[in-house]
Amino acid sequence: MNLKNDGISQLSVQDLLGAGKLNTSANYLIPMYQRNYAWGEGEITQLIQDVLDEMLKPSAFSEQSNPYYIGTLVVFNKNSETEQPLYEVIDGQQRLTTLFLLASFFRNKMSIDGESLASWFQHPSVRFENRPRSSKSLDAIFHGYAENSDTESLHTKDYNRDILNGYELIQRLVPKLCKDNGSYQKDFSDYLFHCVQIMRVQVPADTDLNHYFEVMNNRGEQLEKHEVLKSKMMSTLEKADYAVLQSVWEACSNMERYVQMGFTRTQRDRLFGQQDWGVLKPSNYSELQGMLAEDIFQDDTTQALPLSHLICKPPSAKDQKIDKQNQGERSEETPERFNSVINFPNFLLQVLRVTTGQDIPLDDKRLITSFQTHLLSSADAAERVRRFTYNLLKCKLLLDHYVIKREYTGNTDDWSLKRLKWQASNGSSDYVNTFGAEDSDSDTNRRVLMLLSALHVSTPTMVYKHWLSAALHFLFRSEKVEAQPYLCHLESVSRCFVYDRFLAYGDGAEYYDIIFRREGKLSSRRWSDIDEKKLRFGNIENNFVFNYLDYLLWCKYYRNNPGLRKYSFSFRSSVEHYYPQNPMPGIDKLDQDIVNSFGNLCLISHSKNSRLSNFSPKSKEEYYSKGEIDSIKQWLMMNANTPWEAGEIQQHNDEMIEVFKRDLESGLNPICNHNIRM
Numbered sequence: 001m002n003l004k005n006d007g008i009s010q011l012s013v014q015d016l017l018g019a020g021k022l023n024t025s026a027n028y029l030i031p032m033y034q035r036n037y038a039w040g041e042g043e044i045t046q047l048i049q050d051v052l053d054e055m056l057k058p059s060a061f062s063e064q065s066n067p068y069y070i071g072t073l074v075v076f077n078k079n080s081e082t083e084q085p086l087y088e089v090i091d092g093q094q095r096l097t098t099l100f101l102l103a104s105f106f107r108n109k110m111s112i113d114g115e116s117l118a119s120w121f122q123h124p125s126v127r128f129e130n131r132p133r134s135s136k137s138l139d140a141i142f143h144g145y146a147e148n149s150d151t152e153s154l155h156t157k158d159y160n161r162d163i164l165n166g167y168e169l170i171q172r173l174v175p176k177l178c179k180d181n182g183s184y185q186k187d188f189s190d191y192l193f194h195c196v197q198i199m200r201v202q203v204p205a206d207t208d209l210n211h212y213f214e215v216m217n218n219r220g221e222q223l224e225k226h227e228v229l230k231s232k233m234m235s236t237l238e239k240a241d242y243a244v245l246q247s248v249w250e251a252c253s254n255m256e257r258y259v260q261m262g263f264t265r266t267q268r269d270r271l272f273g274q275q276d277w278g279v280l281k282p283s284n285y286s287e288l289q290g291m292l293a294e295d296i297f298q299d300d301t302t303q304a305l306p307l308s309h310l311i312c313k314p315p316s317a318k319d320q321k322i323d324k325q326n327q328g329e330r331s332e333e334t335p336e337r338f339n340s341v342i343n344f345p346n347f348l349l350q351v352l353r354v355t356t357g358q359d360i361p362l363d364d365k366r367l368i369t370s371f372q373t374h375l376l377s378s379a380d381a382a383e384r385v386r387r388f389t390y391n392l393l394k395c396k397l398l399l400d401h402y403v404i405k406r407e408y409t410g411n412t413d414d415w416s417l418k419r420l421k422w423q424a425s426n427g428s429s430d431y432v433n434t435f436g437a438e439d440s441d442s443d444t445n446r447r448v449l450m451l452l453s454a455l456h457v458s459t460p461t462m463v464y465k466h467w468l469s470a471a472l473h474f475l476f477r478s479e480k481v482e483a484q485p486y487l488c489h490l491e492s493v494s495r496c497f498v499y500d501r502f503l504a505y506g507d508g509a510e511y512y513d514i515i516f517r518r519e520g521k522l523s524s525r526r527w528s529d530i531d532e533k534k535l536r537f538g539n540i541e542n543n544f545v546f547n548y549l550d551y552l553l554w555c556k557y558y559r560n561n562p563g564l565r566k567y568s569f570s571f572r573s574s575v576e577h578y579y580p581q582n583p584m585p586g587i588d589k590l591d592q593d594i595v596n597s598f599g600n601l602c603l604i605s606h607s608k609n610s611r612l613s614n615f616s617p618k619s620k621e622e623y624y625s626k627g628e629i630d631s632i633k634q635w636l637m638m639n640a641n642t643p644w645e646a647g648e649i650q651q652h653n654d655e656m657i658e659v660f661k662r663d664l665e666s667g668l669n670p671i672c673n674h675n676i677r678m
Contacts, residue, residue: 008199010067010200012194014120016198017125018122027125027126028127030089030127030129030134037094037162038094040165040169040460041573042460044169047098049177049461051068051070052177067197068196069198070197071092071198071199072200073089074089074092074201074203076090076205095198097126097138100124101141101170103193104167107121108144109185123142126138133159133160134163141167161607165606169606225345228368232368234246236381236382237386241386244288248392249389251396252396260277270291277421282390285389288393338407339408340405341465343462346363346465347396348371348392349362349364350465350469351392353473354391354473354476357516358374360374362464364463375388394476398475400419401481402417402471403471404452404456415568417434417435417452418432419434434448444484444487445483447555448487448490451491452471452490456569457569457570457572458543460573470514471490474520489520492667493514495667496522497542497548498544498660499524499529499664500523500524501541502541502542503534503545504524527661530660532657535598535657536596536597536598537595537601549660550631550632572605572630573603576601576608577600578600578602578634579600580614580616584614590645591646597650598656599649599656600649602633603630603633604634605630618644624638633656636652
């Protein structure tokens with residue numbers, strides 16, 4: 001379907017990138033003022049999974065189904081005087097480029113399988129202005145030069161590494177998410193190209209593009225779903241509650257800022273303790289309302305606004321004056337010092353899950369629907385919204401103090417686990433370790449940080465962060481959060497994820513059952529409950545199997561190895577065969593059963609795997625001797641001090657299985673054992 005009105009076109013992906021039903025051929029130019037392609041595994045996985053989720057709905061291919069909108073593409077027609085348009089992309093280029101890479105993947109795959117997309121996908125319709133490496137990369141991908149057999153030939157300075165990486169991720173993710181089922185992949189491509197819709201918005205010819213781009217970047221192009229949700233929640237409340245929700249919402253919605261900094265100094269003293277700022281003083285909504293009353297109820301004009309006013313109403317002079325005063329009081333935190341592991345819409349769903357105890361889908365596509373079902377449609381909706389408002393503030397404080405953030409200081413960045421502390425010396429605030437010694441990297445703080453980061457990097461998308469549900473569920477119910485019980489709970493849940501879900505026979509346990517019904521209690525009782533076939537290449541369900549093993553190995557070795565002390569988990573997503581599957585000439589080829597065994601596998605970055613995949617173990621060891629290791633399992637393999645052949649692979653496999661076995665045994669001990677036996 002194609003709807004056109006005042007420069008707005010509703011297009012299928014086929015119509016967007018090729019001729020399709022419109023019998024036209026569009027070209028898109030990504031201008032110099034746009035950043036280059038930057039999507040990684042998290043964003044690409046999210047897009048593919050979103051489309052799959054919609055495709056799997058019963059009405060997906062029926063005539064009664066609603067189109068699935070994937071977003072907006074804002075363009076300017078540089079060739080408005082001719083019949084052949086050339087659209088300069090103002091906003092949406094990351095999504096557009098990814099759709100182009102997906103179309104190229106299926107074009108090349110279907111060509112191999114005897115089918116073709118050539119009838120509508122006839123030319124590389126996306127290019128970059130004055131970026132020949134980027135445009136050359138898109139051309140090579142479109143024409144099939146970046147297929148598995150020739151990937152290495154493109155890893156040169158003549159091509160853009162980020163674009164190639166995006167395509168290589170798609171080559172890996174589509175079969176994985178479609179469970180390697182060829183017919184399922186065909187269904188996915190049909191749905192993607194014909195049923196997924198995008199709104200192409202063409203700005204008028206006299207638009208000042210520089211000004212438009214600046215305004216759009218500063219303000220955003222559309223009303224966020226969470227703003228719509230806030231308006232719906234306000235509509236359930238009495239007038240006396242409006243400002244409480246507004247105040248809490250504003251303080252919590254900036255995920256890069258500790259929640260205390262979203263209030264004035266006076267409010268911080270009331271809410272989080274005078275000369276403290278580290279604990280939540282009100283124990284319920286009524287007390288919260290009372291503590292905020294002196295500030296927010298002086299103005300009796302606060303009211304719930306319809307969406308049209310929320311979008312269009314300019315701030316009053318009084319609003320601007322108050323905001324300026326508050327901004328001065330809230331400006332103590334260094335801008336963009338911290339980066340959260342989750343965005344605000346998905347955090348709202350996490351809080352809703354903790355509040356209700358229900359199996360809320362952790363996907364912000366269902367944000368409005370989930371709140372409508374579990375909060376807004378209830379007979380006591382107003383009371384539920386009040387309770388949620390208090391829980392939102394409580395959970396944001398817990399998130400800030402007990403869940404990792406990415407911290408940027410100087411020219412470096414790393415994971416941090418810190419709480420905000422009031423400093424008596426200067427009457428201001430600072431950030432200190434959450435657990436243990438405030439100014440040193442204590443063992444306890446580091447252990448919690450390492451396990452949380454191992455969990456986080458294993459789930460790169462903002463949605464379906466079940467590990468965060470497990471952490472918040474425990475924190476929310478704790479009268480006082482202490483390091484040892486918290487670490488014990490995180491380890492217990494991690495064991496359940498690995499042994500009861502990823503390595504169990506059959507489908508494994510559900511996340512909700514593990515977290516909310518079993519409270520992280522391990523179900524697997526012995527190693528015979530584990531399906532060792534799920535440790536072979538191609539069968540490993542989740543990267544957390546590798547990352548949890550690395551956490552266990554780190555706990556064993558870091559005290560006696562200063563180099564491992566600073567080891568940090570990152571978004572390594574590629575499973576490497578340390579002894580190559582297809583070795584370079586002159587290197588013997590081992591039996592594939594040995595090569596694909598767990599003893600020969602480790603987790604490294606995708607770019608390094610592409611670069612080193614066919615190298616010998618000795619060459620890989622020499623490469624890594626000049627820099628940082630990718631994983632601790634890999635470090636053990638490189639330090640075997642013997643030729644890496646079939647016998648060494650089997651020995652390492654047995655040693656790693658033994659690490660898992662001992663950890664499983666320790667998980668059955670009702671007394672939390674934090675000195676892991678290896």
